[in-house]
Amino acid sequence: MGQLGRERLVIIGGDATGMSAASQARRLKGPDELEIVAFERGHFTSYSACGIPYWVGGDVDGPDQLIARTPEEHRERGIDLRLRTEVTELDVDGGRVRVRDLESGAESWTGYDKLVIATGARPVRPPLPGIDAVGVHGVQTLDDGQALLSTLTALNGTPGRRAVVVGAGYIGVEMAEALLNRGYEVTVLNRGEQPMSTLDPDMGRLVHEAMDGLGITTVGGANVTTILTGDGGRVRAVATEDAEYPADVVVLGMGVEPETSLARAAGLPLGEYGGLLTDLSMRVRGRENIWAGGDCVEVLDLVSGRERHIPLGTHANKHGQVIGSNVGGGYGTFPGAVGTAVSKVCSLEIARTGLRERDALAVGLRFVAVTIESTSRAGYYPGAAPMTVKMLAELRTGRLLGAQIVGREGAAKRVDIAAVALTAGMTVEQITALDLGYAPPFSPVWDPVQVAARKAVAAVRSAG
Amino acid sequence: MGQLGRERLVIIGGDATGMSAASQARRLKGPDELEIVAFERGHFTSYSACGIPYWVGGDVDGPDQLIARTPEEHRERGIDLRLRTEVTELDVDGGRVRVRDLESGAESWTGYDKLVIATGARPVRPPLPGIDAVGVHGVQTLDDGQALLSTLTALNGTPGRRAVVVGAGYIGVEMAEALLNRGYEVTVLNRGEQPMSTLDPDMGRLVHEAMDGLGITTVGGANVTTILTGDGGRVRAVATEDAEYPADVVVLGMGVEPETSLARAAGLPLGEYGGLLTDLSMRVRGRENIWAGGDCVEVLDLVSGRERHIPLGTHANKHGQVIGSNVGGGYGTFPGAVGTAVSKVCSLEIARTGLRERDALAVGLRFVAVTIESTSRAGYYPGAAPMTVKMLAELRTGRLLGAQIVGREGAAKRVDIAAVALTAGMTVEQITALDLGYAPPFSPVWDPVQVAARKAVAAVRSAG
Structure with missing residues (x-):
């Protein structure tokens, strides 16, 4: 337990969710009111794992550049951060965690008033012969x-x-x-x-x-x-x-799986994918004083209504922000996700949001799927590059279910149009009427997403 | 009037709205059912006026590249297109237009069953001494x-x-x-x-x-x-x-003004900015068989609820599509616009959507305005460029009212996030929770639009 009149917040995991939560909680409550202790078993905190491929590829110097905030910066803000310290057991009835100092091997219990589980994910690593080989x-x-x-x-x-x-x-x-x-x-x-x-x-x-x-x-x-x-x-x-x-x-x-062995051993509720289940405030279901976020939780898919495991830095940061607000006496919610993801291979941009065909079938939706070819800029403008957009819309209602985009410059972030439209529950007909930015260097007069939406409207109508 | 059992559609103006309407109507009705006559006083049809600066600047060859569809292509699709032919008078009671052949000077009347007014805009040209000088x-x-x-x-x-x-x-x-x-x-x-x-x-x-x-x-x-x-x-x-x-x-x-002298002389309803007033189907208010669209109409601003004049090719094309559908026996609506516009000066990208401060004040809204600096990519990723986002949110409700973005690559089309959110009536808090595309080459982990939204949330809360 914390000192007289002061609560203790314990955070398991010092990456995006854990340290965002710590920072936001500290913004709302000073050290006199809230003690914050964060345990991280690695050497680093608050880094961009998404940046690792670009560091390995030589586009980015590392690892310092990938670190958003150093342990020292966190400590200066009144966060008691313990590196190379692993939590080995979670006693939710006793309100305490057992920690091991990975350097000395010493173990001890630490009590908490409030707990944040931000243990992240572990890579899938099948027990193949030779998988531990050098290289x-x-x-x-x-x-x-x-x-x-x-x-x-x-x-x-x-x-x-x-x-x-x-x-x-x-x-x-x-x-x-x-x-x-x-x-x-x-x-x-x-x-x-x-x-x-x-x-x-x-x-x-x-x-x-x-x-x-x-x-x-x-x-x-x-x-x-x-x-x-x-x-x-x-x-x-x-x-x-x-x-x-x-x-x-x-x-x-x-791929990765939620790292929830501590939570599982402690009897906390896990979903179909092995991730912790939370409510909208990122509180672990049924637990008054435990929050969880980031790659170790499942999030609500706003399109299918099902829980999914979506390990992405963008959600981890949002979760941390929401948890920190709630732990610090403010409020915040994470309503769910639509499954937006973007990536690239050299100059090829890849983006997706919402449901794929198999996802829509799995939840029993009836839909049309259309695919169109367009360009990133007005066709006559130099640098106009081909772009392929696939779109899924529900039969009869015309509700957008998902979009996938593959192309060159400007393809990836165009998926945001569909991501916002999905969140708002728009129909493909409503998408055709959207007032999107147009000038020849940036888009054809009908944005490729709207070209796809027009084809989807026709497909929904002709399917009756 | 058209031939026995066949209606005649007359279109005034052969650019984006007029010819999109003609094409879409022809898709829905063949020449046996619908005769389509389009009058255009210039030498060209269906061209991208937005591309002219890039032609003049040498980025684009012209003028052929700027022409989406030639007169011959329209004629091959059964559209009776008359170039260099000006409509000089509109007799709505008699259902006819007086046309002048600009080459021969000959004038005659042509009857219509349905009429589309797509007369566009004329540049503001004050009567300054010397304004007609060579050069x-x-x-x-x-x-x-x-x-x-x-x-x-x-x-x-x-x-x-x-x-x-x-x-x-x-x-x-x-x-x-x-x-x-x-x-x-x-x-x-x-x-x-x-x-x-x-x-x-x-x-x-x-x-x-x-x-x-x-x-x-x-x-x-x-x-x-x-x-x-x-x-x-x-x-x-x-x-x-x-x-x-x-x-x-x-x-x-x-700037430009709606070209509505014919419509004004014919007693058709004009708005505060001199543009034709229509309903959602782009039918001129109170007129059963007259439609209008493009730069000669006013459009509903979905944020302020007022009519505005927004001369942009993207609206003109949508209007033409909607009019062609309705004239051709289908259906379509143009619900309004949120005022999205993008542009650039060399590598500087400029974008806006929704209300400016003065617009919000003019309609009596109480709001907060915040401005943030962020970057186009993860800060550590090569090519990350500064981006400034300004955001307006209504007091108490937190409803997004407008956004403006100035920056380098990726700044312009980011405004689409705000444009879709405005259309959906989202609050700035809802924007902070949006599931937008994130990877280091494309965005910081919090998209700049969401960084602005977070600041706006705080400003709305602290304003009480």
Whole structure:
């Protein structure tokens, strides 16, 4: 418990959610009212994990540039931040956590009045033979990034260096670009037929073609079975059911899962994807004094009405802000998400929001799907680049269900139009009437999103 | 009247609205059912007037590239298009228009069953001494663009060529860029203190500073009194109340007014700005068989609830689509606009949507205004450029009233987020929760629009 009249807030996890919550709570309540203790098992706090591929690729210096706020800055603001300190047990009935100092190994209990669980996610790492070989790297943390860069540095000068990336989601395609930039011959092994399973396969195929064009080999339907090692336990190849792919370095980009082992052991409510379940104020369901946010929770999908696991820095920051406000005596809510995500492979921009065809089918929606080709600028304006927009609309109501965009400059952030429209529950007909910015250097007179909406309107009407 | 059993649609004006309406009506009704006659007094149809500055500046070849569809293409689709033919009188009781062939001078009456008025806008051209001098140009039509280019070609090789642009709205700043690209020393004379009066003056000042940085001289508070001529009636300078500005060429960019002289003479309803008044289906109020759209109408401002004149190609195209659907036996509506506009001066992007401070005051709204600085990409990502966002929110309700953005790449189209949110009637708090696209190459983790919204939320709360 805290000192006389002073509450103690304990935060588990010192990244985006945890430290945003700490900062916002401190803004609202001074050290006399609220003691804030944050435990982080790593060496860093408040960093942009999303920036790691660009650091590895050499676009960004790191790791300092990726750190939004250092431990010292947090401490100067009256936050008792303990690095290299892991919480090993959560006693919710006793209102305390057991912590271990990872340097000394010492363990002790710390009580809390209010608790924030911001334990993040852990990378999926199947127990394949050889997965712990030298030269096999995840890219989840700054420590991971540093380790991968050390491997790449050691390989400098090796002729014909080859990299295999396992997984073709956001991290996979971004790491493929990074390794291409570092001069590697890059092969991406993907379980699905097309990269970017967050898109429908017809849109994923466009990404596949663009990656081919960049000289990245993408193998679909590839089930990795073994990581083969050579001298000194170093990786030498990745084997699938069908083939062997020589590799000097292997990057794992197979997605992440909520890190909720503490919460599970403590009996806190978890959802279908293993993430903590919260209410709109990010309070853990049924628990008065425990909040959770970031990659360890599930969020409400505003389009399907179902809970999903969407590990993204943008949500983690919002959650932290909301939790900090509520813990600090103000108020805030996180109403949910529509599933917006953007990425790029070299100059190819990739964006999605809302439901894919399979998502809409899974929740029993009846819909039309249309795809159009347009351009980023007026067709006659220099630099106008092709853009493909796919749009899903509900039958009869015409309600927008989702949009996917693949193109060059200006493709990614155009998805925000659809993201806001989804949040507002707009129909595709309402989208055709939107007053969007138009000038020849920025858009055709009908924005590509509206061209798609017009086709969707016609499809909804003709489907009756 | 049309032939037995066949209706005749007459369209006055062959640009975006008129020809979009013709095309859409033809899609819905074949020539056996609907005769379509379109009168256009100029030489061209369906062209992008918004592209003229880029043609003049040399970024775009013209004029063919600016023409979306040629007269021949329209005629092949069964549209009886008469170029160089001016409608001189409108007899709504008799259901007929008097037309003059501008080549032969012959006049005749043509009857209609349905009429579309798409007469566009005319540039403001005050009766200043010297305004018709050689070398003084408007930039409203392709003919204007061609004439200006002839003047510029004739001046090629003249050392120290000087251009004066009168007016610092969209056309003014875009023409300043075009003339700078052509090697002119450019001076912009502006009646207001800051350029871009569609922005609040504090945001206009940022445009002013950027233009200074580009070597464009912008003079605020400049009332042009006379255009001074020299040899052969050629322009030699522009005089204001305070000074004289030498000029080899003068471009007028003083805005436009609805071209509604025919409609006015025919007793059709006009609004405060001289534009035709219509209902949501773009039917002229109180007239069963007359539609109007484009730069000659006023549109409903969805934020203020007032009619405004917003001459923009994007609305003109939407109006044409809606009119063509309704005339052709389908249905469509244009619900109104929120006043979105984007532009650029070299690499500076300028965007606005919704109400400025003066607009909000004019309709009696009480509001807070906040301004923030952010960046186009994650701060650490190469190419991250500064971006300034101003946001207005209503007191107590927190409803978004308007947004203005000035910055580099990615600034202009970001205004679409605010445009969709305005249309949906969102509060600034709802904007902070939007699920917008985030990845380091495309945005900071909090999009600049959301950074502004967060500040607006705080301002609304503290104002009580």
